[in-house]
Structures are given as C-alpha cells and as structure tokens.
Amino acid sequence: MIIPMTDIERKLTEDHLSIVAKVIQTLTCGCRYVSYDERQDLLQIGNLALCKAAMNYDGNRPFETYAKVVIRNAIYDYWRSLQKERTYTCSMDAIADNETDTSYQQLLADTSSLQNLEQEHNLRSIYEYLQTLQNVNCTTIKKGIQALLLQQNGYTSQEISKHYGVPASHVRAWKSKARKYLQQDATLYTLLS
Known part of the structure; x- marks a missing residue:
C-alpha cells in the first residue's frame, strides 16, 4: 500500500535532497571505483530513505541529522542484501579436472x-x-x-x-x-x- 506524502513532508524532502549525495560520497570515498549504475542505485535508495525519513520525522531533533542516519542505514541494508545475494562461481573446466565421481548435474543441483x-x-x-x-x-x-x-x-x-x-x-x-x-x-x- 502506497501512503502519499503530505505537502510538508514533500517540502522537507525537496529542501534536503543534497543530503543524499553527501552521505553517498562519505560512504563511498574509500572505494576505488563506483560505477555509474551503482551510484544511481545508491541515489535511488538514498532518495527513498529521505522520503521515509520525512514521513517519520517527529520534529524532536534536527531533520538533517535524523535523515543522514536513515539514509546511511538504508544503504548499509542494501549492501548487506547484495552480499547475501552474491553468488560464487567456478569454471566447468575446474570441475572437470576434479577426480571425483560427482557429475555436473549433481553439482548444479546442490x-x-x-x-x-x-x-x-x-x-x-x-x-x-x-x-x-x-x-x-x-x-x-x-x-x-x-x-x-x-x-x-x-x-x-x-x-x-x-x-x-x-x-x-x-x-x-x-x-x-x-x-x-x-x-x-x-x-x-x-x-x-
């Protein structure tokens, strides 16, 4: 179910869009290379997290500080999910060199x-x-x-x-x-x- 943002939440989000790029820059500054596609994925996740932060903001603390934490945690969650989905492969030649009786079908099934x-x-x-x-x-x-x-x-x-x-x-x-x-x-x- 999609919950629409109020005008106040939308304005809060629009006023703080620059936070997303700053958080991404901080988190990826130690990376040697972040591709355009990866950066776009991070921007999308960060923007969605910013919207979520605006919708859940209670006004008890500065919004920018709160939003940075929400965005950073959303990116960390994304990276954790990528790590879980990561698959490891090896060449079929390496499997063929193996002297065991295991067939390709058994290996692929398991x-x-x-x-x-x-x-x-x-x-x-x-x-x-x-x-x-x-x-x-x-x-x-x-x-x-x-x-x-x-x-x-x-x-x-x-x-x-x-x-x-x-x-x-x-x-x-x-x-x-x-x-x-x-x-x-x-x-x-x-x-x-």
Whole structure:
C-alpha cells in the first residue's frame, strides 16, 4: 500500500535532497571505483530513505541529522542484501579436472551447499587475517578492528563503549582509524573481492 506524502513532508524532502549525495560520497570515498549504475542505485535508495525519513520525522531533533542516519542505514541494508545475494562461481573446466565421481548435474543441483561452503571458507579466511592484523598492530588499531568485528555482529558503538568503559566517541575514533588502515591493506582487499 502506497501512503502519499503530505505537502510538508514533500517540502522537507525537496529542501534536503543534497543530503543524499553527501552521505553517498562519505560512504563511498574509500572505494576505488563506483560505477555509474551503482551510484544511481545508491541515489535511488538514498532518495527513498529521505522520503521515509520525512514521513517519520517527529520534529524532536534536527531533520538533517535524523535523515543522514536513515539514509546511511538504508544503504548499509542494501549492501548487506547484495552480499547475501552474491553468488560464487567456478569454471566447468575446474570441475572437470576434479577426480571425483560427482557429475555436473549433481553439482548444479546442490549449488546452495557449494555457495555456503565457499562463503564460510571466505569468511573464515577474512576473520583469520583480521586476527593476525590485530596481533601485529598498535593498541588503537587492534581495538578498532575488534570494534568493527563487534559491530558486524550487531553491537552498537554505545554497547561497545560500555564494554571498554570509554565514551562512544572513542570507539568511533578507533573504528575510523581501523577502517583507514584496513582500506590500505592489499591482502584484505584481495580476500574481500
């Protein structure tokens, strides 16, 4: 069911359209290349999230701050859904070289278990590599990587800050430093691609 926007909500959305581009720029600044199609998808998701923010806005806080959070979360949700839909493939020649008795039909019929195995292997490799990075780096980067892993498991900066007994701003700073460090790591980039 489509709920139409009121004139006030429409005006609020139109006045703050520039927020979407700013949030997308912030989220993708560390990416080496974002294609035109990907950027258009993000703009569409961001604009829809801006409309949703305008429709749910209660007026108790500044709209721009509220809208940025809604847009950022919508983009994160989109990226998570893409990650879940991602499929892994291998060449038929590689399967043919395998000395097992498994036929193409059996392998193709059971692609979900192959995908799960490959995803599990990739995630394990990434996690193990992050563990080695934690052991090698300074305390701030180590805490930042730990905080990013906790965030990936659903913990908020507030919850992580309570765990460490520090303000949430410290946790955000650790995560920021760790992200910058990890974005420059070629091995991690290879594992993620």
